[in-house]
Each structure stands twice: as C-alpha cells, then as structure tokens.
Amino acid sequence: MAMALRKLGWGGVLIGRRGFSSTGELESSSSRDGKLVNLFTAVNQALHIALDTDPRSYVFGEDVSFGGVFRCTTGLAHRFGRQRVFNTPLCEQGIAGFAIGLAAMGNRAIAEIQFADYIFPAFDQLVNEAAKFRYRSGNEFNCGGLTIRSPYGAVGHGGHYHSQSPEAFFCHVPGLKVVVIPRSPRQAKGLLLASIRDPNPVVFFEPKASTLKFIFRQLCKIYQCWLYRLAVEEVPDADYMLPLSQAEVIREGKDITVVGWGAQLSILEQACEDAEKEGISCELIDLRTLIPWDKETVEASVSKTGRLLVSHEAPVTGGFGAEISASIIERCFLRLEAPVARICGLDTPFPLVYEPFYMPTKNKSCFRLCTCEREYTSMTKGQYKRTTFHLWILFRQPIRALTEAFVQILDAIKSTVNY
Amino acid sequence: MASSSLLRRAISSAPSSSLLRPMSARLFSSDETVLSIETSVPYTGHKIEPPSRIVETSPKELLSFFRDMALMRRMEIAADSLYKAKLIRGFCHLYDGQEAVAVGMEAAITKADGIITAYRDHCLFLGRGGTLVEAFAELMGRKAGCSNGKGGSMHFYKKDARFYGGHGIVGAQVPLGCGVAFAQKYNKEGAVTFALYGDGAANQGQLFEALNISALWDLPAILVCENNHYGMGTAEWRAAKSPSYYKRGDYVPGLKVDGMDALAVKQACKFAKEHALANGPIILEMDTYRYHGHSMSDPGSTYRTRDEISGIRQERDPLERIRKLILAHDITPASELKDIEKEIRKHVDDAIAQAKECPMPDESELFTNVYVKGYGVESFGPDRKEIRATLP
Numbered sequence: 103m104a105m106a107l108r109k110l111g112w113g114g115v116l117i118g119r120r121g122f123s124s125t126g127e128l129e130s131s132s133s134r135d136g137k138l139v140n141l142f143t144a145v146n147q148a149l150h151i152a153l154d155t156d157p158r159s160y161v162f163g164e165d166v167s168f169g170g171v172f173r174c175t176t177g178l179a180h181r182f183g184r185q186r187v188f189n190t191p192l193c194e195q196g197i198a199g200f201a202i203g204l205a206a207m208g209n210r211a212i213a214e215i216q217f218a219d220y221i222f223p224a225f226d227q228l229v230n231e232a233a234k235f236r237y238r239s240g241n242e243f244n245c246g247g248l249t250i251r252s253p254y255g256a257v258g259h260g261g262h263y264h265s266q267s268p269e270a271f272f273c274h275v276p277g278l279k280v281v282v283i284p285r286s287p288r289q290a291k292g293l294l295l296a297s298i299r300d301p302n303p304v305v306f307f308e309p310k311a312s313t314l315k316f317i318f319r320q321l322c323k324i325y326q327c328w329l330y331r332l333a334v335e336e337v338p339d340a341d342y343m344l345p346l347s348q349a350e351v352i353r354e355g356k357d358i359t360v361v362g363w364g365a366q367l368s369i370l371e372q373a374c375e376d377a378e379k380e381g382i383s384c385e386l387i388d389l390r391t392l393i394p395w396d397k398e399t400v401e402a403s404v405s406k407t408g409r410l411l412v413s414h415e416a417p418v419t420g421g422f423g424a425e426i427s428a429s430i431i432e433r434c435f436l437r438l439e440a441p442v443a444r445i446c447g448l449d450t451p452f453p454l455v456y457e458p459f460y461m462p463t464k465n466k467s468c469f470r471l472c473t474c475e476r477e478y479t480s481m482t483k484g485q486y487k488r489t490t491f492h493l494w495i496l497f498r499q500p501i502r503a504l505t506e507a508f509v510q511i512l513d514a515i516k517s518t519v520n521y
Numbered sequence: 522m523a524s525s526s527l528l529r530r531a532i533s534s535a536p537s538s539s540l541l542r543p544m545s546a547r548l549f550s551s552d553e554t555v556l557s558i559e560t561s562v563p564y565t566g567h568k569i570e571p572p573s574r575i576v577e578t579s580p581k582e583l584l585s586f587f588r589d590m591a592l593m594r595r596m597e598i599a600a601d602s603l604y605k606a607k608l609i610r611g612f613c614h615l616y617d618g619q620e621a622v623a624v625g626m627e628a629a630i631t632k633a634d635g636i637i638t639a640y641r642d643h644c645l646f647l648g649r650g651g652t653l654v655e656a657f658a659e660l661m662g663r664k665a666g667c668s669n670g671k672g673g674s675m676h677f678y679k680k681d682a683r684f685y686g687g688h689g690i691v692g693a694q695v696p697l698g699c700g701v702a703f704a705q706k707y708n709k710e711g712a713v714t715f716a717l718y719g720d721g722a723a724n725q726g727q728l729f730e731a732l733n734i735s736a737l738w739d740l741p742a743i744l745v746c747e748n749n750h751y752g753m754g755t756a757e758w759r760a761a762k763s764p765s766y767y768k769r770g771d772y773v774p775g776l777k778v779d780g781m782d783a784l785a786v787k788q789a790c791k792f793a794k795e796h797a798l799a800n801g802p803i804i805l806e807m808d809t810y811r812y813h814g815h816s817m818s819d820p821g822s823t824y825r826t827r828d829e830i831s832g833i834r835q836e837r838d839p840l841e842r843i844r845k846l847i848l849a850h851d852i853t854p855a856s857e858l859k860d861i862e863k864e865i866r867k868h869v870d871d872a873i874a875q876a877k878e879c880p881m882p883d884e885s886e887l888f889t890n891v892y893v894k895g896y897g898v899e900s901f902g903p904d905r906k907e908i909r910a911t912l913p
Contacts, residue, residue: 165754168824191724191760192691192752216753220690223725261611261673263689448887454611454673455662456887 136288136336144287144337145174145251145308148294149212151341153182156210159247159298161187163197163214171216172253172310198224198250202232205245205303212298218254218307219263225271232303233277246301251294254283254307255365255415256461261454267416267447272305273393273425279304280393282346283364287335292344293390300346309365349396351403355385358409358474361400361426363389366413366462373467380472392422400426401433408439409474413462418446443474552580556850562779562808564789567767569774569803572792576784580852582628583843586783589627590620590840591862593644595869596653597813600643600660600674603873604817609660611673616644618781618812621839622747623648625786626715630794635683635705635714637698639722640675641747641811642687649682653872654879663879670882671890685714692718692725695744699731702742702802713741713797715790721752723766732802736773739801743793744770746804747780749811754824767806774800780807781837810837 139147152159161178167189169176179187190197194215201211215221221228228250236244256265272280279302284290290308297304352367353374362370367388374384385403389395404410410430412423427442445462453460557575564571597617603609616623619641626636627648638645643656651667659666660674667677678686685701688694698716705712722728723746735742746766750757757764767775774796778789786807793803810833814821821830847853 164752168754171753171818189755189759191755192721193724193726195726196724223690223727259607259610261675261689263675264612450887450891453671453887455670455882456884459884459887 136338138334139287139337140334141284141287141290141309142172142174144291144335145294146176146178147337147339148291148298149175149178150181151295152210152212152298153178153186155341158208159186159210159212160204161212161214162190162201163251164190164192164216166190166214170214172308174251174308175214194220194223195227198227199231201248201250202227202235202245202303205247206235206243208247210247210249210298211245212249212251215250215252217264218252218268219266221250221252221268224250228272228278228303228305229275233275235277235303237277244301245303248303249294249298249300250303250305252305252307253310255309256452256457257310258457260310260452260457262452265452265457267307267414269305269307269392269414270416270420270422273422277303278393279346279391281305281307282391283307283309284390285309285364285367285388288337289344289388289390291337292342293346295341296343296346299343304346307364344390347391347394347396349390349399350388351385351399352388353384353386355383355407357383357407358385358411358471359400359403359407360384360386360411360413360467360471361389362386362413363392364415366415369462369464370413370467372464373471376464376468377471382471384471389426395426397429397433400430404430404434405437408437409443410434410438411443411445411467411471411474413445413467415447415462417449418444419449421446440474443470445470552852554579556580556583558784558846560779560782560785560788562782562785564785565767565777567765567770567775567777567804568772569776569796571776572788576788578784578787580847580850583847583850583852586624586628587840587843587847587858588861588865589624589648590783590843592653592865592869593617593620593623593647594840595862595865596643596647596656599657599869599873601813601817603657603660608877609674609817610662611675612640613660613674613817614641614815615811615813615817616641618833618839619747619749619807619809620644621783621786621842622717622745622780622807622809624839625783626745626790628783628787629790630715631712632682633710633712634794635685635698635701635712636717637685637694637701637714638687638717639691639694639719640687640689641719642675642677645717646677646679646684646687649679649684651677651679651682651684653869654875657873657876658879661876661879662881663876664882665876665879669886671886683712692722692728694718695722695725695728696731696734698744699735699740699742699802702735702740703738706739706741711798713743713794715743715745717745717747719752720746720748720750720757720764720766721755721760723748723769724752724760732770732773732804735802736770741797742802743790743797744773744802744804746806747809748806749809751811751815751824753815754819756824765806767804770802770804773802773804775804775806777806777808780809781833781839782842783839 149161153161161175165171166175167179167184167187175187197213197215201213204211215224232245232248254267269281272278279300282293282297284293294306297306360370360374370386374386377384385407387400387403412426414421414423423444423446427444430442445467447462448460450460556578558578560574560576563574594617597615600609600613601615604613623644636645636649646656646667654665655667659668659670659672659677662670662673664670667679675689676687678684695716695718698714702714705714718728732744748757748766752760763769767777776789776793779785789805793805796803812830812834844858847858848855
C-alpha cells in the first residue's frame, strides 16, 4: 500500500525535495516572481497545490469548507468540491481518527484542528493510533499520509483556551513527525507542502493571526518583513518544498546561539538586535522541525559560540527547550562557557490577564541574553569563574536582586501595555 | 417561580439602587393572579408523554421575565461594544436571542439544583443571582469579577448558587455535570443538575459516554441541548445526521421545547426535574437562536442570511413575546415597559462604570490557584534562576 501511495502521489516532487540542500538558494532565486502574501494566504496556496497535485488528498475540519476561522481554506471547497474539502462536526477525536483511517487507505488526509488548544480530545487518536500504527502492524499499515494542521500560540488576548502551545506533548511520541512551525509565509508554504508529502504522520502547528493585520503590515515594512507572524512576504507561486528536520541559521553571530521556532522568532530577533547594541553578537537559529530536530546545526553553532539560549512560549518545565538543552549539554559539554538558558512561558496555566508577564517577551529574552553572555568567562573543572561585570551583584544576592531586576522588567512591560 | 427579579438583585449591590425601587413597586409586580397561557408550539416527546401546553404563570412572573431578559439582552449588547473597544480581552460568546432558556429554566428550579454550561455563560450567571458588576468586572479581567478576573468571559462561576460554570472546551462540561448529579443523588439531596451544551457539542463523543453513565445509574442529570442551529459556522444539518437532538439519547427520553418561549421552557424544566428525580436522565432540546455570531470574532453573517436573523427577531424574539403577553393581558402599559428598559440601560451603564473603576488583579495572581494553597510547589520564572516563588 505504501508503495502504491508513493507511485501515485509523490513522483517528481519527492525527487525535487531531495534537491534542496540549502533553502537560501531557493529563496533567493524565486523571491522575485512571488506575490506579497501573509502566512495564511501562503497556507492556502499550499493547500491548493496539495489538492491539485494529488487527487487522493482531502482537506477537512471544523468550518473548513467556508474558509475556516483563519481563512486558510478559502476557496478550496469551491475549486475542489465538497467531496474533497468538507466541514466536520465539532468532534476533534472523530476528526483525528477519521483522518488516520483515510490516510491508512493510501490517501493524503489534511485535517485541521481549529485551535491547538482543542487538540487534546484528539490526543489519544494521535498518540495511540496514528503514531504507533506502522510499528505495531509490523509495517503492514501506516497513516503516513496524515497531516494535522493547527494554529497555536498566543495572540495577545486569547485567554486560556485559544493561546496554548502544546508542541512538547507531541514531541514525546515516537512515530509522529512532529511539529513544523513556520516563522513566515514562505516558510509556511514550503514546510506545509513537505509535511503533507512526508511519508510519516505529521503534526503541523501554525502561528496564529490577529485582527490587527493592517497595523502589523505597516510594522512589517519597518522590520523589512522580518519574522512577523503576520508578516507579508513574497511567496513564490510555484510548487516548492522546504526540507523537514533542517534548521536554518537566520542570523549569524559569535557570542551566543539562540534557538527558537514559530512566532517566537520575531521576539528573539528583536531581542538579538537589542543585545547587539549591548555588544553581544547573537546567532539565531530557526529550528523549523521539532521532531526529528536538527541537532547538528545547533551543535555546530554552540561549538562556535559556547553559549545557548532556547526560547518557546510553552511553559518552561518539560518544554521542548529542555530536550534541546539536554542534548546540547551531552554533545557540547566541554565547549560550553555558560549553562544553557531557557526563556519560556511560566509554569502556570496560560493566563487571561497579565499575558505579557507569562510570555517570553523581548525584554526577558534580551535580559537573559546579556546575563548569559556575561555570567561566565570560562568554565574549568566544573567551577565557574565570574567576570567583573556589574551583574556580579546579582549573584551575591541572587534571589532578591534578580527578582528586583525582573520586577523592573515587568514594570517596563506593564507600562507599555495598555489594558 | 421566580421569587425575585435579577434586576432587583443587581440593584441591591449597586449604589444607584434607589432609582429603580419605586418604579418596581408601581408596576403590578406583586400581582400573583394565576394566568393560564398556552405555548404557541407543542412539545414533542421521545419515549415520554410530553407535558401540557397550558402553562400557569402570573403577572408578577411575566414582569420579572421581562425585566430579566431585558437586562440580559442589554448586558450582552454592552459586552459587544466593550469587546469592540478592546476592554474585554479573550474570547467572548454572547447569549442574546437565547435568554428565554436561562430565564425559563431558572423559574422552574431552585438554587439547590446545579447548572453547568459551556462558554456562553454570562446570562446563566445572572440568572443564578450573579450581579452585573461581577459580570462586567470578570469580562474585563478585574479583581471584583466572579472569578477574580482570572477567568474572563468563558469562565463565570457561582458556587453558592450551584452554578458550576463556564467551560471553554466544547462538550467537556457535560460529563462534569453528570458527576455533579451523581453527588446529588448519592447525598440524597433531591436536586438535579442541568448540563447545557450546544447543537455543535451534541456531536462530541464524550456526551454519549456521559449519557450512558447517567442512564446506567439513573442520575438526576438533565442534558439541555441549546439548539441555536449553528455549531460555530456550520449549520446543524451539515454536522448532524439527525438534528432531532432530543431523540439522540436513544434509550434516554427527550423533549423538544420552543426555546424562544420562556414559559414553555419553564414548564419543560419543571417536568424534566420531576422526571429526573424519579427516573434518571432526560434530554431537553431547546429550539433557540443566537443573534450574534459564534464569538466576537465571527460576524455571524457568512453562513446565514441577514434576512434569517431579522426574521427570527421579528417572529420569535423571546423578549418581544413576553412584551406582547404583558400587553395582551393588560398588565402594564407599553410606556412603562419602555421605562423599565431605559432604567435597565442606565443600570448596565452604571455597572460598567463601576467595573471599569475596579483594579486589575495583583500580579501575584498569575501564580496563585495553580495548585491548592500551601501545597509548596515552586513555580519558576522564564529562567529558573530569576523568579522562584513558592506558590501562595
């Protein structure tokens, strides 16, 4: 069955995928002929292409046929018909199970869970059915054509159930290719097409939109379309894929490696710029795929810089940052000049009020970048030798002083947020 | 019977209370003459003989229905503008159009009975005796809110009135409601729990799991499907093989009710409560309609026509129905009903002003209530080194 699937759908594109050893080439060569679109239009384009190139692909989910709440599926039902693009009842477990069955029959099932927060009723199907189907049937069956798309992450006012980042749960499940989180429209299109055509079940999280599209569009111009989750960017019209499990260095630096994914990269980019003003040169890496993740790129970078900061929106404890941290310590222990730092969400439920306090904001990231860089100059035989930088005070009275410093940051954030 | 109106409850906690009191007295609100009114739509039963269409009421009750619904309607309209002014964050789901369900249900039951619902919870909270200030403060995330400003629109609770709250995940509250009903039965409380869900949630698997358990153990659980005909943006017939939700319990009896008629709802809930106490679960399908979109981010007009909405407003509006009844029975002149609405409007505005004055919760609230107080679990900051607070 798997063989039949391969013959049917992937053909040329799979070969094409092998060709992309570096994405930079693709992006520079094709950026001229694309249109300026936002992430959701890019996802929409990818879905059009996926349905167009493979007659055995289907798109479904809650409210999908009239365009979906984020307008990602606009026009699909009209063009490809209600047999291939359809609404489901509100039943996430049913959607996931249905998609697994459809995929097991050699089809490409592209299911949407409306918000990543709603994915938990489907958790059982994904963890126990999808992930282990190939393994427990001794390769007789698989649901490799399965792709679950879901918007994740904070929007600024989403509250408890429209803001969570559940990616780490799925990273703990061997058998799922987890979680490609695109940072920009062009990335979204290429990664989504690659995920759809990947012969493994993939959970694909997308950063969410907000209604402030137009305001952000202006901002994006200021940031030169850089990394905004709502950024508009030139996206090639063509069918292209970006390789999964390949991280991308999006900013070169020599003092500290910064790893993130998805919308958080825009925050990190700004933090890196601020740190640059403090004389700290940051190397920023977009991980792009979480499982299996590109350890080599991160390792190479940390070997160069000697320091690592990982950042994600999900709570710090048990987040995917912990996995990255542990792996890098295993691989780069003797080359590390400071402990790995994590700037993540707090260990609380996602709050309705004080969302900026919960979030790994720019200021928090920048503060940590500075401390991480200046804490230690060298590490010998397990003993840390501190620099003479003013932050040494922080270590003499660690908890109080650091808390005060943190409160100052909180105040700064608070003063900029208008409730 | 509704012993006191929402409005009066709301007034008692507000500084401007003296404004409305004399007027309430002027209206014949104490007139308890029995009026028998026939519901315009008959009930349809599933494996059960439906109750009579003749509902007994009184001028007092009709007026309190009118006030309560007008207050709910006004509150939701005000919440709409507060959301658009970005004073309400989070997601906000409005109840306007469905008021008759909250009001009619409340009239049939006591505070010993439990109510649990999904995220469209503002008006049920008011119905259970919550105040406007608490509601608006919660909507705006202020300290004085019913969940201390930590829950927001989707998470209103009122423990003393057995309102087990708003729940954010579609359908997840129904099994909880059955658990509450089990406790009531076990403790021999002689009370029931109403678990409300929408027609969208009716397709969730956990609903049927809960129903089976309730039927198996004869729990006093009443599953109320508020069928507003659209599960988010999908029309009921697109999502459900059988949109006869009252029949979907199969082995569990059901009753289809005109959910735009507070009196029909009252009669049905009274009937259901008696049934549930004696025989176990029952499903009530309330045929109702929401005027707003699913949530504030849904304009509500992409999947249905404006004509449909205005048609329902003209023909079936629950508030207008009660107004007509009041006028037809010559209980109060139309001008006085207008005055009541004006007073309500002012009252809502006062409550909003009061809620706006209210401070935000303390910053430390971010860390509280994650676990039980004094449990001693540490919550860490963005980096473990920076904040290390033992949860209060």
